[in-house]
Amino acid sequence: MFRGLMCALVFLLAFPVTASAFPQQLVTITVAASSKSAFSTTLTVEDSGRLAKQILRSPARKTSQKPELPRAKIAIGKKRFVYDSLSRLFEPSHSRMILLSGTVSRELEHWVTAAEQKHFGRFLAWELVRKDFHRMSYADVIDLETGQRFRVQRRAGSRHADVQPLTKEDTRIMKGIYQGKWSWKRRAILVKVGNNCYAASMHGMPHGAGAIKGNDFPGHFCIHFAGSTTHRRNVPDPSHSLMILKAAGKLPQQLMTAEPHMLVEYFLTAAREQDTAILDMMTDGAALPFRPDEIFWLTRVGGETDPDDVHLVTAKIPVRVSYLTKEGGERKETWLFHLERSSFLERWKITGITRGEKADD
Template sequence: MRSKILIFCIYFFAIALSMPYSALAKAKNDIIVTVSVSPESPFKTTISFRDQKQLTKRLLGSTTEIASYNPHWVRATLTVKKRIYVYDHDGQLYEKEMPRRYVLTNDVRQRIEEMVKSVEAVHFAQAIPWEQVKKTLKRMEFGTVIDLETGQRFDVQRRAGSRHADVQPLTRKDTQIMKNIYQGKWSWKRRAILVEVDGTYFAASMHGMPHGAGAIKGNEFPGHFCIHFFGSSTHRSTEPDPSHSMMILKASGALAATIKGASPEELVGYFLTALHEHDTHAMRMTTDGFTLPEGLSSIESVRSSEIIIPSDERGPLLIEVPVRLSYIAREGGNFRETWEFLLRRDVPGERWRIIAIELNP
């Protein structure tokens, strides 16, 4: 905790040194930028920036047009003169309370981009390869886990693990915090986290299921749990686990950029991975914001999926991707179905979006 505060203070002090002294006091034209991992996350990072080169005046004077945004594609929120705006992953700025998009000049957009990146650098962490991480998070080394959705944190010790870190909560209190993150029930579901070791932060992913042996007395944790970093794999595989990989992308702030560059088949894969992890936000990031089918809420886990490769007769702007999958329902029972995903993009070269899903057509 102290290390995180120290890093933030150093970062803010560095920004402050580049400003006139008057900028340190909160001015009415300050631009406040806030970043979080999802719209519902209470864990946010907020930094106030001094208005430079009349950015506020130029921003508010921009041409506008009627348009709405996908709340799950929001990258940051900006507060300017008590008005709230949302900045999405496509570099578009919208007024939050009105269906209105601002047509920004390149230099105004570039300045907003610079501010947002500055806040993201504080909120997220880099996806460092496991081979490097384990030189810092050595066996018997201590670290702090920060859950990116809730902001809750607890201390752990790495006890073992070669392809990933096998860790245990240090104390009974740490165990209680971890269980609270999982709503009071142990679960194999993955979560995006940061791991802090001696002031260095790493993007990572954890599950919440005690298993195997435990060796820390008094922590009331029956075993250990696993933390994966970039390039980590499970004990039984040499390939990274798709769910852990997606959560590491979230923890590094890179999931949206990955989705933007995904092929239709890859995009459907991210959707199904998010469905398996019950990550509604990540699912909706792959879509254009349409209402998801109610049947998805009955699925406990996706056991397997196989994309049926479409024919060569695929349009440049619209495509169907059929998928055979098996899943376990929340109320029990195994099911095998074929789903059809419909994807669209506005122009060649832009990102694909899922615009409809037909379950078991």
């Protein structure tokens, strides 16, 4: 027996077991604009084994809390985690929050930020972007929700970029992003010019003149960047501004700190653009009295309403709105927004909307 043990020991010494002999558990971080996005970016952490051990060995506690505006999904082997906008790590399948040390939390934040920087565009002022995306130059446009990509050329525009798809195929892809129908609806996009990627917003309606022959696009369309304005206004368009924040990955933080009145404005803008992903971020699953795709056009109108009722953790804000449905016909109503937060340290959420009587013209 002793001879057998000695032989085994000699064998082990001759063939030492190293860490590389075991499969390393990789830490992968996946980010997207929303839970509904088909387009995402996944980053594998360098030296994953060390960070994986630190996370898996961290204490955890049961919680009924849910992640606030998730920033990333994290996978370690078969385990799945969610990292939220308060820099907290959750394991939803076990209803647990992972209690990370300061060192591990900072390292994880570093890698999540790195993944976001790969996925989203730079929030850069139009006056600077236009020096790179100059007239007659080319760019790739990537739709932030679907990931579909097409090529464009900037032909004109001083307050924003007037662009045209290059080919019939580019036009087909662009129209497909809008479900096969040209639309003024704004969408969050990335604009890649060379090695630079900018946060931007586009609409999907051909208008005006077009100069590229054979692309099946009757005119041009507009792309807005931070600080861009329309031809008719000297201030940025609220819808384009909201989509640029989304394209830059800055929208969750804006919603985390938004006061009730600002949150209502964001809601009306997102409803007008039929962006259900943004609406979900503000309502946190609360039922709405309408389907977003039922509203064809929406705007806030002036007029007398009941006074706002804002307290420490609850708020009621009445808003007069005018909107068009797909069935046609303009409607004017007063909507009463109900908002709550669990404490004065938490974010505001829209918990319901009461549609009042038809407003007077």
